[in-house]
Amino acid sequence: MSDLSALLTETTRPTVVRDLAELVDTTASSQSGLTGMAIKSALGAVRKAQPDAVAKGIDRFLPEIVRELTPYWEAYSPEQSAGFGNYLASREEDVTSSILKLGDAFADRGPAPVQKVYRSLRDKASSIVAPALPQLGDIVERHAR
Template structure:
């Protein structure tokens, strides 16, 4: 049985941060409509202020993310499911709420423009996060073992 603490250590942490930041960029770029435009604008503003805003944010949130995913990881390890991504998808609503809970806790540390953008998009965040769960799980599994 493994735990997710390995994701927080040394080179593994940097690799996980990089891959999660890439997943976020890809997820944002795949958005469309008014929500997509708002999300893309918020991310662009954050990157204009700091080109490394996404990786820095992921690095800051990684302990909370691993804490939120830990119960799902334990359930996955004792299940017959093939792939952590598939396991997360099978518990989509719970996982999305856990991920959004981690983001909610972090909003107080965000710049006010990012807080405003997050609060505007929070209600639609589940639809943004859900399609990324398989790849999120794959990234976590690849580096946790």
């Protein structure tokens, strides 16, 4: 099995970034209620200022995303799991915690408005991230092979 550094190659990285940005869009658009409104408003404001901000952020943090997911990838056995997405979902608490660490670091380095919105949503972040784990894993597996 390949290692996840394949996601960082010059030929693969742009496609991985695009697919992850689409996952962010899909996940954000599926949110409802006040949380959904806050997320959609924040993404709208960010995109108004910089249309490709989500993709640029993902591209910037992709090496860290790969580093966080590598231990799960190394423990994953395709023969014993129904895909890397399901494998991540079966370890929801640990994987979500790893991803939220990245979100925390990203927000801490971002502009004040991003930090403010992130902090307001942080307590609900795991309930937003966890349902997207199967899709995240599927994207990773598709590009790592």
